[in-house]
Amino acid sequence: MMVLVYAESPNGQFKKAAFEAVAYGHLTALALGTSCVALVLGDTADAGQLGLYGASTVYQVQNDHFSDFDSQVYTAVIASAAQKLGAQVVVVSHTSTGKSLLGRLAVKLHAGSVAGAKAVPDTANGFVVEKGVFSGKATAQYAIQSAVKVVSVMGNSIPIKADGHIASVQSLDVAVPPSRVKVLERKTVSGGKAPLPEAELVVSAGRGLKGPENWGIVEELADALGATTACSRPVADIGWRPHHEHVGQTGVAIRPNLYIAAGISGAIQHLAGVNSSKVIVVINKDPEAPFFKAADYGVVGDAFEVLPRLAEAVKRFKNS
Structure with missing residues (x-):
């Protein structure tokens, strides 16, 4: 029962998600008593x-x-690779790319699938995968009973540590169907530090920041x-900030060491995307804001006063 991991490499570079997927595949393979192999598509450095x-x-x-992502082309190639190599477990990252591949791969491979696994499968009695449900307030276990699993x-969700060895890279010959998608324009989105x-x-x-013109105090901190x-989602929906900055159940799920939230009430959909943060700091002038219940530290105060003072304190500390 070989484990095959598709390792994403946008623009020929691996991101953290690829390393996490491989680490997950490796731990799964150990539990099954088999090997873990990785698959990369296109030119990828190292x-x-x-x-x-x-x-x-x-x-x-x-x-x-492979120069432009096409979910149908990628699905066909990954499925062909899995069949050629005899993989019975296929792992992808829970990214926008991975989400678009998961269901298609399951259909192609006649496989059961689970999206958003947060722990290594329990293989003591079958193949049981754990994931978060109800906006992260609970967990559920899913038993995949099909021969192939995605x-x-x-x-x-998986700790990564580069303590292995450099693997051999082998060319794999599988059919690559032509893409039916034509890219007309590319726009580079500039974001934060990472x-x-x-x-x-x-x-x-x-x-709570009342308008996009006030976002400077967030960027300063x-x-x-x-x-x-x-x-938050409402901020992205009304056009104050780009949608790629939206965190929450319907946006980006994050797990930073520190998450500072200012002027966010703490709707359950937002909490679902941030509740795995190691430390949550909430700044809100409403002492009854639901977000305080999920916070490690809370500041009852006006964001327009707290954020600039916090930024100045950080700068003084760095310069001391």
Whole structure:
């Protein structure tokens, strides 16, 4: 029962999500008493480094059709690779790319699937995968009984440590169908210090800031901390901030070491995307804001006063 991990490499570079997926695949393979291999599509620098996280071999498929992501093309290639290698467990990251692949792979491979796994499968009695439900307020266990299994692994749920070895990289010959998608335009989105799923420090704000013209105080604190900025869904929906900054159940799920939220009441949908943060600091002038119940530290105060003072305190500390 080989475990095959598709390791995402946007623009030829691996991100944290790829290493987490390989680590998850490696731990799953250990539980099953088998091997874990990784699959990369297109030109990728240092593909062998996936061995540091548990891949025994890295298989690479080269083709010009991988220059732009097409879920149908990628699904066909990953499914063909899984069948050719005899993989019975396929792992992808729970990213926008992985989410678009999971269901399609399950259909192609006639597999049962679980999205957003947060723990290594329990293989003592079958293949049981744990994931969060009810906006992260509970967990559920799903037994996948099909011969082939497809799982997406939630970001920041598996500890990663580069303590393995550089893996051999082998070319894999599988058919690559032509893409039916034509890219007309590309726009580069500029963001914070690190992509939200990988950010260790995040400063976020909601409608309590009253308008986009006031976002400077959020960015000032983020710059002082070296943090990435984020926002609540209403802020993105009304156009104050770009949608890629929206964190929550329907946005980006994050697990930073520190999450600072200003002017956000704490709706359950928002909490679902941030409740795995190690430390949550809530700043709100309403002492009854629901978010305080989930906070490690709370400041009852006006964000327009607290954020600038906090930024100044951070700067003084750094310069001392």
